[in-house]
Amino acid sequence: MPDRALPIRPGQADRIVTATLLGQQLGAVFRSWGMSEEHTAITVEMMLYADLRGIDSHGTSMLPAYRDAWDSKALNVRPEIAVVRETATTALVDGGGGLGHVPAHTGMGIAIEKARAAGIGAVAVRNSGHYGAAGAYAERASRAGLIGVATTSTHKPAIVPTFATESMLGTNPLAFAAPAGRRPPFLLDMATSTVALGKITLAKRAGRPIPPGWAIDGRGLPLTDAAEACARRSVTPLGSTPEQSSHKGYGLAAMVEILSSLLSGSGFAGSRSGAGEEPTRVGHFLLALDPGAFREAGAFEAEVGDLIDSLHDARRVDPAQPVLVAGDPERAAYESRLESGIPLSRSLFEDLREIARDCGAPFLLDS
Amino acid sequence: MPDRALPIRPGQADRIVTATLLGQQLGAVFRSWGMSEEHTAITVEMMLYADLRGIDSHGTSMLPAYRDAWDSKALNVRPEIAVVRETATTALVDGGGGLGHVPAHTGMGIAIEKARAAGIGAVAVRNSGHYGAAGAYAERASRAGLIGVATTSTHKPAIVPTFATESMLGTNPLAFAAPAGRRPPFLLDMATSTVALGKITLAKRAGRPIPPGWAIDGRGLPLTDAAEACARRSVTPLGSTPEQSSHKGYGLAAMVEILSSLLSGSGFAGSRSGAGEEPTRVGHFLLALDPGAFREAGAFEAEVGDLIDSLHDARRVDPAQPVLVAGDPERAAYESRLESGIPLSRSLFEDLREIARDCGAPFLLDS
Numbered sequence: 120m121p122d123r124a125l126p127i128r129p130g131q132a133d134r135i136v137t138a139t140l141l142g143q144q145l146g147a148v149f150r151s152w153g154m155s156e157e158h159t160a161i162t163v164e165m166m167l168y169a170d171l172r173g174i175d176s177h178g179t180s181m182l183p184a185y186r187d188a189w190d191s192k193a194l195n196v197r198p199e200i201a202v203v204r205e206t207a208t209t210a211l212v213d214g215g216g217g218l219g220h221v222p223a224h225t226g227m228g229i230a231i232e233k234a235r236a237a238g239i240g241a242v243a244v245r246n247s248g249h250y251g252a253a254g255a256y257a258e259r260a261s262r263a264g265l266i267g268v269a270t271t272s273t274h275k276p277a278i279v280p281t282f283a284t285e286s287m288l289g290t291n292p293l294a295f296a297a298p299a300g301r302r303p304p305f306l307l308d309m310a311t312s313t314v315a316l317g318k319i320t321l322a323k324r325a326g327r328p329i330p331p332g333w334a335i336d337g338r339g340l341p342l343t344d345a346a347e348a349c350a351r352r353s354v355t356p357l358g359s360t361p362e363q364s365s366h367k368g369y370g371l372a373a374m375v376e377i378l379s380s381l382l383s384g385s386g387f388a389g390s391r392s393g394a395g396e397e398p399t400r401v402g403h404f405l406l407a408l409d410p411g412a413f414r415e416a417g418a419f420e421a422e423v424g425d426l427i428d429s430l431h432d433a434r435r436v437d438p439a440q441p442v443l444v445a446g447d448p449e450r451a452a453y454e455s456r457l458e459s460g461i462p463l464s465r466s467l468f469e470d471l472r473e474i475a476r477d478c479g480a481p482f483l484l485d486s
Numbered sequence: 487m488p489d490r491a492l493p494i495r496p497g498q499a500d501r502i503v504t505a506t507l508l509g510q511q512l513g514a515v516f517r518s519w520g521m522s523e524e525h526t527a528i529t530v531e532m533m534l535y536a537d538l539r540g541i542d543s544h545g546t547s548m549l550p551a552y553r554d555a556w557d558s559k560a561l562n563v564r565p566e567i568a569v570v571r572e573t574a575t576t577a578l579v580d581g582g583g584g585l586g587h588v589p590a591h592t593g594m595g596i597a598i599e600k601a602r603a604a605g606i607g608a609v610a611v612r613n614s615g616h617y618g619a620a621g622a623y624a625e626r627a628s629r630a631g632l633i634g635v636a637t638t639s640t641h642k643p644a645i646v647p648t649f650a651t652e653s654m655l656g657t658n659p660l661a662f663a664a665p666a667g668r669r670p671p672f673l674l675d676m677a678t679s680t681v682a683l684g685k686i687t688l689a690k691r692a693g694r695p696i697p698p699g700w701a702i703d704g705r706g707l708p709l710t711d712a713a714e715a716c717a718r719r720s721v722t723p724l725g726s727t728p729e730q731s732s733h734k735g736y737g738l739a740a741m742v743e744i745l746s747s748l749l750s751g752s753g754f755a756g757s758r759s760g761a762g763e764e765p766t767r768v769g770h771f772l773l774a775l776d777p778g779a780f781r782e783a784g785a786f787e788a789e790v791g792d793l794i795d796s797l798h799d800a801r802r803v804d805p806a807q808p809v810l811v812a813g814d815p816e817r818a819a820y821e822s823r824l825e826s827g828i829p830l831s832r833s834l835f836e837d838l839r840e841i842a843r844d845c846g847a848p849f850l851l852d853s
Contacts, residue, residue: 204780241605283800366812371676373812413750419748
């Protein structure tokens with residue numbers, strides 16, 4: 120799962136801004152870079168999706184990395200997004216070498232249309248970039264009454280396979296959403312590593328060690344130094360250790376790599392053949408499936424709601440700690456942040472000021 | 487992942503039988519129960535699939551449980567398997583209240599046909615039963631040149647959600663296969679619990695404790711007594727503990743429940759409304775996807791092979807322990823057991839003798 124519900128402690132968050140204002144700021148930067156109005160609107164919407172839901176590692180905090188890519192001419196801000204192959208149920212989309220938000224949004228839109236017409240739609244996206252939170256795309260399908268799946272590869276490997284000492288696969292997230300009738304959708308959005316890199320970055324910034332099991336060193340031993348774990352980019356697959364079945368998280372990460380990178384023709388993160396050549400581009404996979412092809416109208420959604428209720432009602436270890444269902448933490452953050460605003464760390468706030476200045480965009484967050 | 491590659495120790499396996507002979511024995515029992523020739527052939531093939539691949543908890547070892555269901559009239563050995571809804575890309579199959587092997591085999595056959603014609607096929611199966619190893623169905627798609635997905639629900643809950651103390655979801659396996667050209671397919675087959683129940687049963691039989699992290703007691707604390715863990719059926723989701731992200735395994739188990747139980751209309755394992763009524767039946771989900779809809783012929787398969795090679799070549803923690811890829815352990819067991827035979831524990835061997843005697847089938851394994 121991406122980082123979420125990061126605790127806000129005094130001194131950590133110096134500024135709290137409204138989503139509206141933050142969106143205006145992001146939009147001003149993208150326009151100054153030359154991004155079209157249409158692409159700016161979608162990219163900002165997808166970034167705010169993460170910021171509003173407490174997925175702090177996948178929203179505005181990515182802007183410095185996007186800026187670095189733009190500076191080094193590795194980011195096309197006016198990509199031509201094209202459907203290069205298509206059938207009644209499938210499509211291959213080329214992202215044009217830009218950020219991933221618009222190609223993935225376009226791809227899920229196509230998958231939804233096909234699922235409405237044909238029961239199911241599957242779209243692969245190649246030559247794309249970072250797309251924020253996978254859950255945004257899966258949830259979009261569920262809002263359309265469909266089951267949604269979204270996966271993505273990443274630019275650089277970070278997951279170390281079981282029994283190995285080097286990172287070979289990205290943290291390769293998997294998102295799955297299902298409509299739940301009277302309830303908000305079931306929404307799973309998880310990195311296939313034990314924890315997302317952002318959680319380790321957070322520990323590093325706070326000067327805290329990380330628990331054994333999250334990352335390993337060059338000999339395969341547990342690494343508790345957060346700074347070293349960040350530098351090595353060597354996280355464990357979900358399961359943590361061979362004894363606790365890390366081969367399963369490793370297998371899931373490879374599955375996501377196959378669906379995202381290989382099905383789309385984007386190369387893969389651990390590929391050595393790409394060294395020194397064109398950087399490997401990110402690929403995505405998006406699927407929408409109509410439950411109405413299997414069940415009477417409303418029956419599936421009602422039972423997803425029943426399952427969610429049943430899980431919420433399970434006996435608790437601690438009466439004060441509710442049993443949660445996938446999607447609950449993000450929804451709680453959304454409700455809170457829509458009202459109270461989005462916290463930005465002092466360093467991110469200053470990064471935004473610098474990014475705006477460097478591209479000649481107005482800085483709107485001082486007000 | 488189901489139990490596999492169980493170590494054979496002196497005294498544990500008193501008999502080793504060939505797959506051919508074991509298949510004849512299973513067939514003799516099913517025929518005596520009244521199963522048709524066609525259903526017998528497929529059921530035996532699917533059971534031997536597991537036995538030959540070291541997935542010992544999902545093959546012949548299930549026969550005593552099937553016999554119990556047959557004894558109590560809970561198993562229809564002459565089910566009518568029917569397609570009850572169908573589109574060009576989807577189907578809903580009713581399993582007729584029998585074992586799951588034939589309905590799932592039928593369902594994946596339909597998914598493969600639809601994927602060949604329309605690029606993708608998705609089939610839900612309701613009113614079904616235990617189907618053995620999920621990997622058998624996913625692998626079948628990959629042998630047809632397609633990506634395959636297979637999931638199933640289970641009769642009884644066993645996974646305890648994060649922060650809960652009672653089992654609410656089955657061990658809900660997920661299998662994913664992709665063709666790899668010159669290589670055998672990538673084949674992930676995993677329970678969404680930290681370990682399959684069969685691994686805990688094995689420890690119980692051997693009188694060994696289980697590691698902390700596999701199961702929990704009624705207060706949510708680690709359970710190391712294998713017998714108590716078997717009795718409670720209280721295993722952790724993949725991830726083991728909240729600190730190591732057990733909410734992800736829990737989310738995956740719920741995803742499999744939604745796809746298998748709810749999409750098909752089979753009810754769900756943790757449902758309380760079913761208490762005292764008709765037992766909840768098992769549901770499956772099967773999907774086949776044609777990579778040829780996205781890539782030039784052969785390109786995807788070649789890159790899956792490259793990815794597998796690249797993972798095998800990753801630097802090792804221990805030079806003597808190769809880095810494995812999903813499907814490797816099962817394939818190694820297959821090659822060994824096809825030649826050397828399938829080991830049966832003394833107690834299973836005697837169970838088979840009793841089952842054959844009780845139904846009037848010949849006992850063929852004494853030779």
